[in-house]
Amino acid sequence: GENVEQHPSTLSVQEGDSAVIKCTYSDSASNYFPWYKQELGKRPQLIIDIRSNVGEKKDQRIAVTLNKTAKHFSLHITETQPEDSAVYFCAASTRGNNRLAFGKGNQVVVIP
Amino acid sequence: DTGVSQDPRHKITKRGQNVTFRCDPISEHNRLYWYRQTLGQGPEFLTYFQNEAQLEKSRLLSDRFSAERPKGSFSTLEIQRTEQGDSAMYLCASSPGQGLGTDTQYFGPGTRLTVL
Numbered sequence: 581g582e583n584v585e586q587h588p589s590t591l592s593v594q595e596g597d598s599a600v601i602k603c604t605y606s607d608s609a610s611n612y613f614p615w616y617k618q619e620l621g622k623r624p625q626l627i628i629d630i631r632s633n634v635g636e637k638k639d640q641r642i643a644v645t646l647n648k649t650a651k652h653f654s655l656h657i658t659e660t661q662p663e664d665s666a667v668y669f670c671a672a673s674t675r676g677n678n679r680l681a682f683g684k685g686n687q688v689v690v691i692p
Numbered sequence: 693d694t695g696v697s698q699d700p701r702h703k704i705t706k707r708g709q710n711v712t713f714r715c716d717p718i719s720e721h722n723r724l725y726w727y728r729q730t731l732g733q734g735p736e737f738l739t740y741f742q743n744e745a746q747l748e749k750s751r752l753l754s755d756r757f758s759a760e761r762p763k764g765s766f767s768t769l770e771i772q773r774t775e776q777g778d779s780a781m782y783l784c785a786s787s788p789g790q791g792l793g794t795d796t797q798y799f800g801p802g803t804r805l806t807v808l
Contacts, residue, residue, distance in 0.1 A: 623799045669734045682734030
């Protein structure tokens with residue numbers, strides 16, 4: 581089955597700097613890649629997603645890039661704010677099986 | 693609240709007891725998913741429904757676990773003869789299943805199960 585890995589496990593950034601989280605996946609048939617933000621004790625919240633027919637997608641301070649050849653995708657957060665502090669999960673799925681395979685998560689800490 | 697809802701939010705039970713959780717998906721979402729999340733890990737897929745049909749089950753779903761979605765709306769997840777290893781957050785998600793964003797999954801707040 582699909583195996584998704586995230587790096588680094590913990591990331592500390594100064595407020596206003598950028599944060600980048602990278603994920604790799606194993607199944608070349610995967611074609612949907614969402615990112616979720618989870619604050620302590622709360623539900624995973626979808627923040628952005630990308631499909632395999634697109635190389636990059638941006639939504640305000642958040643962007644995701646996809647490299648299908650290398651089988652990795654990255655989350656970019658610009659102008660970080662304290663409220664960006666959370667655990668971020670990447671995931672991958674293949675159209676037809678619908679299951680999301682998640683990485684182990686990245687703890688992002690934005691230092692004021 | 694038009695999001696995915698789950699009940700109860702917390703459940704404490706003794707080993708060997710049966711527990712049942714409920715999930716109400718977003719209205720008109722015909723796909724419903726169950727995941728399990730343990731501390732420091734990402735959610736792990738358990739099972740998924742398309743309307744009332746259970747289409748896929750993970751090998752994580754042992755014989756003690758059963759899920760239903762009888763009318764294609766809400767779903768229940770039952771764990772029989774609970775074990776301490778079942779302690780986790782059980783998350784439900786739903787997706788439209790058709791049209792734009794068909795595979796975009798929205799999560800509920802989860803049911804935290806503690807087995808003593």
